[in-house]
Amino acid sequence: MKKRNMIRWILGIPVIVLTLILVILICEPEKSGITRAAAAKSVALAVLSPEELKAWEKEYGASHFAADEVGEWYVPYLDYLYENGYLDETETPADREHAEDFLTYSEAARIAQQVSGSLKRLVPGTRKNGKKAYPEEDWWLLYDSLLKEADPDGAVHTESIRIYGTPENIQGCPAWTAYTSLGTLTFYGLSLDSYVDHELTVWVRDTELIHVQKDEGQNTLYRNVWILDGDSQGLMVYIGDIQRKIPFRKSYKKTDELIGNLADLTMEHGKITKVSVKKERISGKVLSVQDTAIELEGYGSVPLDEEYKVLKAYGDVKRQQLSDILVGSESQEFVVAKGKICAVIKEREDTADKIRVLILGNGFESRYHAKLEITCPGSVKEIQGDKETMLDPGAVISVASGDGTCSERLVLEPQDGNELTVTSLNRAQGTPSYGGRLEILDTEEGLVLVNEIELEEYLKKVIPSEMPSSYEKEALKAQAVCARTYAFMQSRSNTYSAYGAQIDDSTQFQVYNNVDPDEKTAQAVQETYGKMLYYDGNPITAYYFSTSCGTTTNAAIWDSDPEDTPYLRCLSLQTARSRLSFASEEEFASFIKKKDFSAYDSSYPLYRWNFKTNGTIIASHVSGVGTVTSVSVTERGPGGVAMKLLVKGSEGETTISGQNAIRSALGDASIQLNYGVGKTSEGWSLLPSGFLIIEETGTDENGVAQFRVYGGGYGHGVGMSQNGAQAMAKAGMGYEEILKYFYDGVTIEEKNKL
Template sequence: MNERRKLINWMAGVTTFIVVLLIVIVLLDREEDGVSLAAASRTVALTLESGNGILENAPETSNFDEDLSDQWYVKYMDYLYGQGYLDSGSVKADERSATSAVTYAVLSDWAKKASEEGKGEKDALLSYVDSGDRAKKAVSSENFWKFYDAFRAAVDPDRAVAEVETDLYGTPDNVDGAPAWTAYTRDGIFQFEGLYLDGYIDQKIRFLARDDEILKVEEMVSDEIVYENAWISGFSGKTVTVFIGNIQREFPVKGVLKDESEISGQIGDLYLKGGTPKRLVLKKEKITGTVLAVRDTEIEIDGYGSVPLADQFKIYRTYGVLREQQKKDILVGYHMQEFVVADGKICAALTTEKPDIDMIRVLIMTNGFKSLFHDTITLSCDSMAVLEYGDEKDAKTESIAAGETVTIKPGDSRVASGRLTFRSANEGGMITVHSLERAQGMPVYPGHMEITEESDGLLLLNEVDLEEYLKRVTPSEMPPTYELEALKAQAVCARTYAWRQIQGNAYSTYGAHVDDSTNFQVYNNTLTFDSTDTAVNETFGQLLEYNGDPIEAFYYSTSDGHGTDGSVWGADASNTPYLRAVTINNKAKKLDLTSNEAFESFIKDENTDAYDSDFPMFRWNTKTTSTILDEKIGGVGRITGLTITSRGAGGYAKTLKVVGTEGSKTFSGQSRIRSILGNVSLVYNRKDGSTSTGWDTLPSGFIYIENNGTDENQVTTFTIYGGGFGHGVGMSQNGAQGMAKQGKTCQEILKFFYDGCGLMDISEVN
């Protein structure tokens, strides 16, 4: 018996010894385990600059050999070499250096560099400077992260690096086909190059991130998580397939389901502990109806009113390729979702079918397009009309005689409980808005009207058939006397633009897609005409497409003889390759007009060959003074100089330097420059000898500025030479007219202005 007890005690002692030894080994390993220079460089680089900024500042020639160009760490180390944080003389740009542990010497260089740049507390950083025997030694992981915390505090006062707490769904370790270094979380997709995350799957973690880049995992917060409102996409009897964060996961379901019938195609909450499922709660209650508005915390659904959203509200597209969507994908005015409800809140929206885009919802602005919010709205209909209001529990209907007016003011009891609808009782009835004035006079609208009360006043919304909308956009955007082929090109552009705006859902909070002003497309400002109706009818349902997708069909009034591309708004022009910066003539040649000398010669030439060269705004000039400029520019003293310091594709003004007696300022962006230099008092001399005035902004950003000197009153005069009217991207409307007058067809016009694009039917859009 004693021998057996001795054996047991001996085994227990050995076990204890082994456990203690393992703990010691782990502790020693943790102390000695360093962080690779590659991983440390990534963390430091992303603390100093965003991922996009690192790519933009990449050297023309990498410090690394070409055979390492595809390694993830190259861009970060190249950035640090370029910024002076790494010295290629002491730290070689090779694989061995990158994969070796970061040393105290490197930390010392980083601390000195940040200190030299005046970032943060100098003493806090310099405490990490070490030029002694320890300089070449590897830094332990613990000490590196202590250094990093001090470094981040010093160089990131604006907190570009933020703390994120979220659930980790997956990594390439458990997601087939996932790109390398990709983490799927409750808060979106992140990149984690050089870090280890696989051990945190199905756990709540806290990490530091800049944009979508994880820099450091701080801790595992909990191994108990709930995948709320997940889509159950499959069930085998032993496992359930769950769609979360745009990835498919399989979990064993034995013992976690009480009811195993009708599981697939349901929404549920999956509870896990330590990565093991403990419970699956299905949510089966659904409601359907037309979406009237999408707000931050609620969705307004016809027949149900405004229903609040659950905290972890999800949207899934269940037709075609299953994928998670965003709130902006819920189109107002359409009935294509089922809404899963639990505890009086919408847990998930299921997009069950592709919408047939056949109507658009337009906010009607006040007189002069000054505001969305009306003080009074007065309506009538040319046939019997119906007024509907009240909530789903107390809906009311009033009959309105033909020609009888209805006036709504803020505080009216009929809009107190929500949306009021005014519609014709007969198909084709037209509604007059007596409280509005447009170029046509008192405007008349097809479709129906909706009125809601907001804190700033009343909103007036017109829901109308898309083709009827276009019949009132086309003559408002292009003179109806223009050639039919030009009008047809305009109709196709307007339809394509409208389709994009419907998808964009800019006014979903108010239940609309667009407004009726130049913010989008001018709608129903003028009467309809046979010519523009014909243009819309003959292009029925046609959209402009590039590689099968509807394009950004931008258009503008008049060119200066050369267009520009999508970079005019700061975007990457490669995203819209069909928008070309070329001459607006049959040569379609790309000229280099980015220097002031080249652009001056071009803009002063009134005989430039272009399809729209006969139009008055093709060339214009105006004079302004330092006194006029002072109204919008301050802080530089008396203005003495204006210089375009950089130009974009086609020569538009990209940056403007204003010099004064007490300093200077630089303004960026063509819209900003047009606004700064514009003034309602300026008189524009046009190519045909006529003049125009009253514009608060310059007609275009294609300008050259001459200093005409300072008079005895210390007033400096400038002449601005310009060309064109509008932003210069896409189709010149007057260029289209010029082409049509030369016999070009609608298709030829569109092909010229939107390179590589074709026509598709709206029903063919995926």
């Protein structure tokens, strides 16, 4: 009996196991699918960036969806898939119902095949499951493989982020927007509200969050948070780019000690459990700004914390960028912990009193010097780190790159108002001398030389280098206001912050100290002391150039939106201040060939010019077309400036875009330019301006195409014509009237601070 029961028991075990397996299979919930909208978004962003997708949508200019659905978040993504064959509208109609419904196996297979034929095998599609929902977890496994084909450069990548706020907990937060440790991200189609104060692993492209891969939990650490206010129940903090009230887990009585400090906040389930205040602060002049460190006078190079913050603490607290820290500035404090800068706290506005100029080498050709020799008729204070030495009058400071003298920044401060002469440097006036102070730093490429000087003193050496001192006083004063405004704005660009400079001394900014100043130019600066050009309360970018062709243009020549600089107008340099427009090439040709077209600067030599050139010369500057057969302007900007040039040849054709590129393509050192009354000159590798036409004049005996180019003006043509200003001054116009002629709607105000 016992033996029979044992046999029954042994035989029954497989039956029991099979029964359990069947129960599990029957009762196991079906895997949830992914909506077509979410899948479409992930595919579109694997192929295009958010900005590229917007550009595609604008160019496409239509939609597969009905008009009342076009504003839905998913429309651009699905439109892209329909239009590029990833989905078939006859099988998957373009409407809200299908967008919000689940992606099917057959649709997933089609998308995979469209990306790469080899991917289709990863989707186990059959006749039976073709219309079933494709599981979401399977989609993201497929997506990982899809990215390797569609996004080999890794634009879509994995990031670990913390969510600070969404529209759910931040009043005024735009829809589909999240404030995160990675910056402000959009998250169309996702649900993120429940993830506030969580650590997440996500897929992201640029500023668009695509998918939450993993929730790492709600216990998190917020580093380098600015404490604005608080009470016993919680703190008002500036975190990321937002202000937010965060409660304590337990009431805290000493909140006053926390306000106005930087701290790390330990969080558990959305509440503060610990506040670690960082109280150590240092201050000093900013000498240079690198990606990983800030060089401070008296401290050397101090590394940046991995999660450093730059905060404007006066007025409304605002997050800023590293590029907003101006070299030479002393208007901030630095919160330091464990030898690293955790935050830069800007406590007041930067003044416009000084400027820091990178002094280029001979001919303004290089920012680096192999050797520098500097002397001064008076005594000089030499500063390096915390060491100061007073050098006797006439001492020579000689530094060679790599000699170890300037591995740490060397500062030279002349005493008693003297200037430092750089005897190793040549400029148009000979050996230049510099007011203010000079700083030398040795880099891998060579020595860099920086001149820190009062802005007004800088201008006294800019004006004569940019406009002849023989010009009328009112023209020089107009130039001084332009140069001051331009210098102020360009100094904010921090172009050379890694070296400790804001601008350089070449035509890339403004030519500085290439010609000796004189009393007349110094008076022009003094009589306009501190005055700058403003539009709608803000300083303008006061572009200027040498000579017009009778008209100016606007910032569209640099692919900028003219609406951003409404004070830069295209206008005629005639007393009527009208705008010249040209309906055809023939009309502009008639204008530019007319030597006696009356304008303020029509008496200056480069008002009109012309020259001969040929296909061989042009081909030496334009590649890929073979033997040049024809050249023509196909697009003009405001005022007639050439914006696109079509060059055709025996091996193809190419279009050159931008007035500067066109000036370079048509220019050549061998060109003999005819201008003025019987005057000529050579060496125009960059043509005087982009206001030009090209006429074909046949071929020579060797069959080489011949051309004559007619043009007018000298310079980019935006803002103030310097020779136009001189003519206006001669006609009795004051500097303010001149400036308001060229810059529309501006005011002229004396301000050194913003």
